[in-house]
Amino acid sequence: MKKIECVIMDWAGTAIDYGCFAPVSAFIESFNAIGITITAEEARRPMGLTKIDHVRALFQMERISEAFRKKFGRDYNEDDVHGRYAEFQRLLFATLREYTGPISGVIETIDILRSRDIKIGSTTGYTKEMMDVVVPAAAEKGYRVDNHVTSDGLPAGRPYPYMIYKNMCDLAVPSRFSVLKYGDTISDIKEGLNAGVWTVGVVLGSNEMGLTEEEVKALPADELKRRMMEVRNRMYAAGAHYVVDSIEELPALIDSINTRMANE
Incomplete structure (x- = not known):
């Protein structure tokens, strides 16, 4: 049965650095x-x-x-x-x-995914030298992935799919249908679509939202809803298969995708 075996995370604005500042x-x-x-x-x-x-x-x-x-x-x-x-x-x-603090809910959700034997890869717009700073600093704060890939040594970075393909090779994931790309930018979405994998955008904490966590909490409910809808619409217009408010929705979404694939 086809199912999600690998989630490929972006870094800033998705897993760490709320608001991508x-x-x-x-x-x-x-x-x-x-x-x-x-x-x-x-x-x-x-x-x-x-x-x-x-x-x-x-x-x-x-x-x-x-x-x-x-x-x-x-x-x-x-x-x-x-x-x-x-x-x-x-x-x-x-x-x-x-700027390497994990976004709220990320560590707990990654633990849930790992408990389901889902591998955690990652792609980024940062270079290898930048990630040499980010990866250990994030690990000290509790966030770790199974694999991280930069565009160094590859034909190109986003929106091209090569970093996703390198993750699939490194993590021995044989089918693109078993991969879900999760990120906070339009480039993340284009990267996932170009790789032919399930592509999910996230609203809160994202570069597209562009607000600190404190600014989000201070917004009037109607204004927050409007801004979130704008981000959601941009991501869907870019071709995202799904858009979630936060990473806590990801395990249930993966269950839905697995059911969808089982019924096709």
């Missing part, structure tokens, strides 16, 4: 360093890509490219991309360890 501030400050202001919304829009591709995506935004042209009297080039990426890395590494 570590990279956002570093992107904003890296552009501030050359006198170009970018908003948090702009910084979040390409989230989930490899970080060098994220910088390129920021430069490609019409408002930002025009601001650069106005300030420097020329179009940006790859040297500018690599310059902002280098500054981004400097800023990120200075604070990255501080």
Whole structure:
């Protein structure tokens, strides 16, 4: 019988770093360093890509490219991309360890999945060097995966499917129908769809929501509901098979997917 045997988690905004704040501030400050202001919304829009591709995506935004042209009297080039990426890395590494706290409910839910013999893989927009900081720091706080993959050494990162395929190889998962990709960005969803696996988005704690846990709790109920619906709609529009409010819904959702596959 076909069933879910592997869940592949994203990291920031999905498993750790509620609201995905570590990279956002570093992107904003890296552009501030050359006198170009970018908003948090702009910084979040390409989230989930490899970080060098994220910088390129920021430069490609019409408002930002025009601001650069106005300030420097020329179009940006790859040297500018690599310059902002280098500054981004400097800023990120200075604070990255501080943003490795597990999101509420993640550790307990992963324990439930493991008790069902489900393997836990992971993909990320971070590089290997960044994950060399994140993985042990998260483990100290109780969050561990069975496998973590970066795009280093692969043909490309998200939205391409290669990191998912590498997880499947590393964890000996033979069928894409047995894999569920779980993440908080549109890039996560595209990655899962391109790999042909079950693809689930999460709303609370996500980059798409872009709020701290305290900000979420402080929102009036109607406003919170509206914002959550906006995120849910964006994820479904991107092609997500399912969207959940939080990870606590995942075990029951997996039961539903297993039943669905058994009846097909």
